[in-house]
Amino acid sequence: MTTKHRIFTTPFAAVYPHYLAKAEKKGRTKAEVDQIIGWLTGYSAKQLAGVLKKETDFETFFREAPQLNPARSLVKGVVCGVRVEDIEEPTMREIRYLDKLIDELAKGRPMEKILRA
DSSP states (O other): OOOOOHHHHSBHHHHHHHHHHHHHHTTOOHHHHHHHHHHHHOOOHHHHHHHHHHTOBHHHHHHTOSOOOGGGGGOOSEETTEEGGGOOSHHHHHHHHHHHHHHHHHTTOOHHHHTTO
16 A cells, blocks of 8 residues: 655645745746646636635645646656656646646746647
């Protein structure tokens, strides 16, 4: 029996401020962070606010996502020293997709490219 990674039970609301801080420190906005989250998961602004208020954990956040974007598989690259496309565990891969997208935002990449438009 394997133990779940700690991030799975971490409330999304506990990490969300870190996503915002990373983006805002580089001159990006909360609206852009929320747009990325919405693109990846299908959560509307109202739904995202509910998730944050309820302190939904990461595992539930992705499991209950309204519409995971099929284009998310186009997100490639390294996050925390691991290639996103090589991650086997589905929930961890979703978390790393989000991490990678926020990294791209903070690095100044245009939104059209981040959202794989």
